[in-house]
Each structure stands twice: as C-alpha cells, then as structure tokens.
Amino acid sequence: MRRRGAAVERGGALAAAALLAALPGVAAARPAPPPFPPVVAQALAAVAARAPTLGLPVGGPLALPPEPPSHTYLTAQTRVGRGAWSVLLVRTDAPYAVDNPAIAEPAAHASPVAEFGVARAQGRPSDRPAALAAYLWRESLALGGLVPRGGLPPLPFAGAARSIDLGEGIVGAVRQAGPGAVSITWREGEWTLAVLDVAPATARAIARALVAYLHVALLPPHPGVAAVAVAVGGVTTRLAWLARGDVYHVEDVLAWGENPVAACAMAVSWRDR
Numbered sequence: 001m002r003r004r005g006a007a008v009e010r011g012g013a014l015a016a017a018a019l020l021a022a023l024p025g026v027a028a029a030r031p032a033p034p035p036f037p038p039v040v041a042q043a044l045a046a047v048a049a050r051a052p053t054l055g056l057p058v059g060g061p062l063a064l065p066p067e068p069p070s071h072t073y074l075t076a077q078t079r080v081g082r083g084a085w086s087v088l089l090v091r092t093d094a095p096y097a098v099d100n101p102a103i104a105e106p107a108a109h110a111s112p113v114a115e116f117g118v119a120r121a122q123g124r125p126s127d128r129p130a131a132l133a134a135y136l137w138r139e140s141l142a143l144g145g146l147v148p149r150g151g152l153p154p155l156p157f158a159g160a161a162r163s164i165d166l167g168e169g170i171v172g173a174v175r176q177a178g179p180g181a182v183s184i185t186w187r188e189g190e191w192t193l194a195v196l197d198v199a200p201a202t203a204r205a206i207a208r209a210l211v212a213y214l215h216v217a218l219l220p221p222h223p224g225v226a227a228v229a230v231a232v233g234g235v236t237t238r239l240a241w242l243a244r245g246d247v248y249h250v251e252d253v254l255a256w257g258e259n260p261v262a263a264c265a266m267a268v269s270w271r272d273r
Contacts, residue, residue, distance in 0.1 A: 059272035086117030133192035140240035237263035
C-alpha cells in the first residue's frame with residue numbers, strides 16, 4: 001500500500017510540474033541560453049538562410065579570441081557547400097557587414113582571426129583513440145580553412161617517446177620531431193591533444209597552459225582532437241570533434257595573445273543555434 005501511495009504521489013508531482021510549466025509566464029521564467037556575440041549571430045543567420053536543406057546543425061562559439069591592441073572591426077565571411085558550412089572571422093580597418101564582397105578587396109586590409117563550422121563526416125571512423133584522432137585530424141584538414149602554407153604536420157603516434165609531467169595529474173608523451181623540435185601528445189577524456197614540431201621549452205609551456213585551462217573548463221563531451229602548430233607567421237590551433245555523425249571544428253590563427261587557450265575556449269563555449 002505504501003508503494004502504491006508513493007507512486008501516486010510521484011505521479012501527482014510530475015503532473016503538477018507539467019501543469020505549472022504550461023502556465024503563462026512560468027516557462028518564460030526559465031533562464032534563456034546566453035546570446036551569441038553579434039558577429040557570430042549574424043553569420044549563423046546567413047548560414048541558416050543559405051542552407052535550409054543542408055541537414056547539418058548550425059551553431060557556434062560564445063567565446064571569441066581576445067580583442068587586438070589596435071582599433072579594428074570584426075566581421076565574417078560565410079561559406080556553404082555540399083555537406084559543409086563554415087564561418088571565417090576577419091578583422092578590418094573599417095566596419096563591414098557580414099559577407100560584404102568588399103571584405104575580400106585589398107583596401108579592407110582584412111586579416112583572418114578564426115574559423116568555425118560543421119561538415120558531414122566522411123567514411124566510418126575507428127573506435128581506437130589514436131586512429132579516431134588521426135581520422136578527425138584528416139577530416140578537419142580536408143575542410144581547408146586557415147591551414148598555413150605548407151600544411152600542418154600529422155599527429156605523432158609512432159616512434160620512441162618519453163613521459164612528461166604536464167601538471168594536474170596529466171602525463172604526456174614527448175617525441176622528437178626534427179632538429180631542435182619535439183611534439184607532445186596527451187589524452188583528456190575522449191580527447192587527444194597535441195603540440196606539434198616546436199622547440200622543447202615552447203612545447204612544454206603551451207601544453208601546460210592548455211592542461212591548466214582544461215582543468216577548469218570542459219571540451220565538448222565527444223571524441224575530439226586538438227593540435228597546436230607554431231609557424232613563422234604565428235600559431236595555428238585547430239580543434240575537431242565528432243558528434244552525431246558530423247565533424248565540428250574551430251580554429252584560431254591569431255599571431256598574438258593566448259591563441260591555444262582562446263581556440264579551446266571557442267570549443268568549450270560552443271552551442272547549437
């Protein structure tokens with residue numbers, strides 16, 4: 001009898017909760033999701049308008065790379081293709097609306113800042129962490145984007161490695177990448193992270209900074225890969241993750257500031273539109 005009474009009581013509570021949620025003003029009292037930055041909201045609206053039958057989720061980051069020290073304007077160019085869309089964030093010397101053709105003109109002095117987008121996954125990825133990370137890396141690079149001239153190096157999973165303490169209980173693997181350069185890889189949950197082909201002290205500093213940030217911030221709860229590459233023009237940080245058969249990616253190419261952490265913050269703050 002007590003068991004039946006408890007069930008009735010639970011059923012009554014659920015019914016009451018459903019009734020309250022349906023009342024005017026009650027549902028509206030629920031906290032609204034945080035808004036996208038204006039330029040992201042405008043770019044996503046442009047993507048959604050051009051790709052209603054694409055069958056891909058449309059979303060983006062709530063956090064953007066930090067403002068530069070000089071006074072510039074942030075705008076965006078969108079790209080919608082077969083099975084993929086992306087948004088390129090650029091800084092210009094004058095204000096331009098999203099997708100204004102003048103952004104591509106030399107007079108705009110446009111400089112890339114970051115890119116993000118979604119593409120339908122091609123092929124069937126392996127469940128093994130190293131193979132899945134390599135697959136996501138290839139898929140994200142196939143999307144093009146802001147990959148520097150000469151491309152980005154492959155993820156290092158072969159060859160002799162030694163352990164390195166990255167803090168917060170994380171142990172990474174260090175491999176020789178060439179004269180005076182190393183690569184560091186490590187795992188955090190379902191994610192594989194890497195710092196590629198950099199001087200040992202720089203690689204260690206970048207890896208430790210990312211580990212410290214990800215100790216208090218959570219990447220999307222899906223299999224993913226994040227890699228940092230340092231080139232002459234600056235730092236490229238790219239993240240890609242697989243969710244519901246789609247490959248999401250974000251990339252930061254700012255040559256100054258906290259580039260790797262800023263790129264991770266874009267992924268951490270991602271939400272669908």
